[in-house]
Amino acid sequence: MSDIKVKNIEIKDGNGQDTVNVHKQKKESVSIPDNLPVLPLRNLVLFPYNVNSISVGQERSLKLLTDVADGNNLLATIACKDQHVEQPNPNDLYHVGCIAQILRISPAENNKTTVLLQGLDKFSVNAWLSEIPYLRAKIQVVDDIEPEEGDVEAEAIRNNLIKSFGKLINILSYLPQSLMNSLTQTEDCRQLVYLISSSMRINIKDAQEILSLKDVVAKMLKLTKLIQHEMEVLELGKKIQSDTHDEMDKAQRDNVLRHQIKAIQRELGEENGQQVKIEEYQKKIEASSMSSEAQEQATQEITRLEHIPQSSSESGLILTYLDWLIALPWKKTAEGILDIKLAEKILDEDHYGLEKIKQRILEYLAVRQLRQHRQLAKPIENSEPSNHIRQVREGVILCFVGPPGIGKTSLGHSIAHALGRKLIRISLGGIHDEAEIRGHRRTYIGAMPGRFIKALRDVGSNNPVILLDEVDKVGGDQRGDPAAALLEVLDPEQNREFRDHYLEVAFDFSQLMFIATANQLDSIPAALRDRLEVITLSGYTDDEKLHIAKRYLLPRQLQENSLQADELTISDTAMIRIIRQYTREAGVRSLDRRLGAICRKLVIKIAKNSGESLIVNNGVLEELIGKPPFSYDVAERTERPGVAIGLAVTAVGGDILFIEASAMLGKKGLTITGQLGDVMRESVEAALSYVRSQAKHLGIAEDFFEHTDIHVHVPAGAIPKDGPSAGVALITALVSLLTKRPVCNHIGMTGEITLRGLVLPVGGIKDKILAAHRAGLTTVILPEKNEKDLSDLPESIHDEMRFVLADDVNTVLTEALTNKI
Template sequence: MTDVQTLPLLSLPDTVVLPGMVVPVELDADTRPVVDAARAAADDDSGADPGATLLLAPRLADRYPTYGVVATVEQIGRLPGGAPVAVLRAGARARIGSGVPGPGAALWVEAEPVETDEPSSRAHELAEDYRKVVIAILQRRNAWQVIDNVQRITDPSDLADLAGWAPYLSNEQKRELLETAGVEERLTRVLAWAREHFAELEVTEKISEDVREGMDKRQREFLLREQLAAIRKELGEGEPDGTEDYRARVEAADLPDDVRDAALREVGKLERASDQAPEAGWIRTWLDTVLELPWSVRTEDTTDVAAARAVLDADHHGLDDVKDRITEYLAVRARRAERGLQVVGGRGSGAVLALVGPPGVGKTSLGESVAHALGRKFVRVALGGVRDEAEIRGHRRTYVGALPGRLVRAISEAGSMNPVVLLDEIDKVGSDYRGDPAAALLEVLDPAQNHTFRDHYLEVDLDLSDVVFLATANVVESIPDALLDRMEVVTLDGYTEDDKVSIARTHLLPRQLERAALDEAEVVVEDEALRSVAASYTREAGVRQLERALARVLRKAATRLASGEAAPLTVDASTLRDYLGRPRFTPETAERTAVPGVATGLAVTGTGGDVLFIEATSMPGERGLHLTGQLGEVMKESAQIALSYLRAHGAEHGVDATALDRSLHLHVPAGAVPKDGPSAGVTMVTALASLATGRPVRHDVAMTGEVTLNGRVLPIGGVKQKLLAAQRAGATTVFIPARNEPDLDDVPAEVLEALDVRPVADVAEILALALEDAAAGEPESPRTAGFTAA
């Protein structure tokens, strides 16, 4: 038995070298120390020069090497590119022992030679069989020179180790041969692997022959397509074309029982149908759609309620109602999960929230934050302008170009059965001869029904009960009542001036700085400038125009920096005009109400709350009331009621009814904008009373509310939006209906501190407090005795 050798270890990554192989090894920082150590050891050896010897072992990803080959450095030279290389000849197998100290930077180990047994008669038989299979494989490649070398090898062990050159063997298989000492066992393995490869070659050749026989005189392109189809059919890879592939896919897919039965029925129809029949294409498309849906995929909801609330707080300022609702939803799901109750699926488990508010308040972006907080996938479905019911329920499969509805496509796009689906602009869904999409949404948004939603294209039940639906709308009145009844409305009324400054500082300004390629060290925007932009340049409920104004400021700042101005540039209230020009909005309430007959009302539009000036004048002529300003039927009736009330009860308030027995004209400016709604009655009464008495309305007073013929003030909606608009317009005193007093709980505290909100039950209270004293030349302050008397 040969003694144990001490050799430097050279491990080659992803390369297995078997005995008898000659391989080049490029000399780099890892291999050069080992080769140098081997050469140094050879030079120090006394007697005949034995050559530089080292231990060569494979280094694969799964584990460290335990076996290697004793290799001799045959030659050291350079490649054509100039890189140094050593040519190694692999010798006998050796088992890697423990490490030992050695010279140089190489790793020295004990190499224990592996003794191989003498070839038996069985080994010679296996060697001949293996030789025949290898020669057959090489003949198909026309490698005649290699065949001559194989025929000259007589030793069965050397013939088995010849598999180290086989390209069809993996590194793991070659390592298995390296670690196998028995000749017969090695030959058994390489023979089996060679036969498998030879069978694959025969299948490939058979495919080529079949295609060539069927081709006849067709073009070369047809040959390539047929070869591709035949290869996919034999190997079962790629896109399935045959009906047997669809049957296998349906049986292997994780589908609900009713969906699997429906899919197998369609596969049966496809098997009986001709390939040229139009129905075959429809069935294939339907099967592809069904198999692409994530029937069994669900994402895990987060159970950390505090962390989810922190995500919502970080992404959006304010909006506490929405955040509280999402937090409550998470808390309930977390408790059900802790107690082992059903969390997903089932009747009535879906949450349908409708986020209603003016543009720019963050309704759409809030959907992404909700999905982030829940840990779910997010998908947006835009419904603005949708008029076809098939967009929701899908088309019938018999139509050309039929597609599933947007809900099914959203589920497929999300890749899970429980995403957050945002139905954007649900109030702008229309209807025509193609159906009513809003009616089709009734089943989708009903938690008691959407666990069996049926799309016209799929014609199978789709469980939407675990989908979190969020809908956005600008005006709640535009949503059909039946659809609104299925949603939980959360109102986003807008932001106060302080909110806008905070949002601009924490969200908008950093985003616009990044888009303008600026940083805070180059441009400094002070809070006074942000407040001035919000108040004088972008009077809105949201922050969309505010962000555009900030983008304009930063673009001009970037231009100045590029022109050579020194950084940092400071943008404050005094320099803001240089960036944005003159202010777009200036206080006009005092100017508009300086003459009798003009009152300031409050209204809610699609863009949030706004002030509404109502003007009244009289002229000689036939008794009557002329209305202008694009008024709807409700406001026209309010004007008639206001005039009738003053004619009947004007004497009680110092109004001479005969002053109204003239030709009267009531006008609401911005005539190009349609206006309608039950909230301008008290404003019309005040404007007509101011006209009749000659007493102007206080410029710092705004009001809202509907009036009856007896003077009762009726409740209205949108109190928060109207109060925000009053604060933006500079009003300090606001009259609201007494029955709307509970709505003040939703109004921010800073707004209530800035406004003197007066709930009134009778319009007489407004007339007593809103009109200036007839003897006064200047308007009184809202803190005078005339107001405090109430």
């Protein structure tokens, strides 16, 4: 066993910044056991009294650190003889090392760990005890032989060492000047040697020799020799640098002569291939009609190219950059269609309904047509805009929001067709890298522009329709936030000068028409959402689905399955049954798949020569596509008190919710299940508080909660649910339970409630009503202030359903419960 005393000394550089902590003796002592785990060091020798930070990544070394950190924080360090050995064994290590104490362990990048070690004392290995799970050895502390007090020779060697190292400090920039003060204050020769050794950049072999020497005087002599050798190398380096400077002057002279030779060759018509290529690029740049900024940047790159050898890799990078600048459609604009009637005809042929979107596209065309007409009539001198700050915005940035399968993406294709422009579809779902939008900077190997610049080059015009699909599913990580990069692209005030990181020059995006699609607005960042003109698309009614199936889906399925129009006939009643009992969706994707299945049944029939046509009615549906997967069980589920039907909006459209309440003996207990979010759980508590406060008016015993536990459950527990719009349904279910009056099985309801019983407006009314219609409900109770939303509904919904507008809970309960209060 051995003890060592430690004391802290701070060493600062010339700017007064801490650089390293050197530990000297102090009153505290560290007890060192005679066997320790061994941590092999690569490219490093740890000296006593010094602190070093090392990076650890091997599994056995991480295991060693974990075990030591749980114990006495002591370990043995030994340098490797061969720095390239991945898993060193005892034969790969030196015999002498340094005992270390762990000061700090912290995680680092690339699954590595950084550990801060303080050297305590030197040791030698007596025997190796084990290699698994890590190296462990029996050690013996080795004391260095220090010079006796008053030894004149040792004092002279010490002073010479300090003087030599002081000269080295003046030459080497990485050694702080304040280090000299610490050296002169260090009286212990042993500590002086280890301080200087840890400060210099010594190779592993020499550093290990200094550590292994027992005589401190021998250590000082060895270190002095190394310092002198280092100074000789530095002096020689200065001489070489001076000679190199003279050679550089000669190289500059040669460069001037080469330029003169090129000028002579140009006059004689003897230009080389590089010069011919440069002139070709200069002609392409002039013909490309690029902006003055881009032309200036291209000219600078041409100038660089003239001074770079043709075989250089930099030459290829410059040529690739110039190719991108030249290929972009700086002023190439597609003519497009400005005939409003023709555009309206194309939109009607491609999509059924969607009147708001069609009207917005026609407005855009009308504005462009009128602007073009009046600009032609203006004098030339008045053609420039008078306001250079707020210039005319020509592009359109629309965002179609709605459930899947209602035709948002296909609508983008239809709009491009109606405008007579090319369409670029950029799928943003799952993008995490900002460089996908802005491109990579040219400093990186393999750098390239972002998706927008690539798309414009491919399409060859500066005014295509760009469809940004699934904009609500953009992600972000350590590589940046693509949604933030889209802010500049989709801002009409900024996108006139969009700067891709690769191009580093401005490109005008103001002529582009952007159409974004999304299933939900909530997941789009607020700043990005503010730049979009949002158009909400709700689900289709049964009547609309019938028309879409007959006009679009069925003809397409017939064509895809190589069938003639007269070979398959589906009656309207069969189509309605498919819509209601074989699909339950806001869009028409499942309906399209069902029609495809029927078509394939006919194809098999034709292939077997068992028939050449098929007439589909209700009687043969189950034979063709199986039993209906959906049925309306509303009446069965609401026949008992305590069940109400709420309406909700999800990412796939509207839906109905069965809200169930149950009572049992207990004492003021409230249980809420069904994976409800915080807002919906608070709605349950508010509903219960209202029922308790109005118990007498509702015909309920005022002390019912004193001996009752209430359980509120919303089925489909695997699906998260949240929001305040289920408030009226929650109150209705509770009152129905406590008064034993069932809720009418044909009524659905939505609305937020207050503790005073007011019914507040909510969103998604159209989607909710369409969901109620699909479920077979005939009456919907909704907040009175949502009356304005009823104008968005088709006439068929108004004809088939009844709407009750409520401003307080009493109106809701009067209408919903089977017996009036």
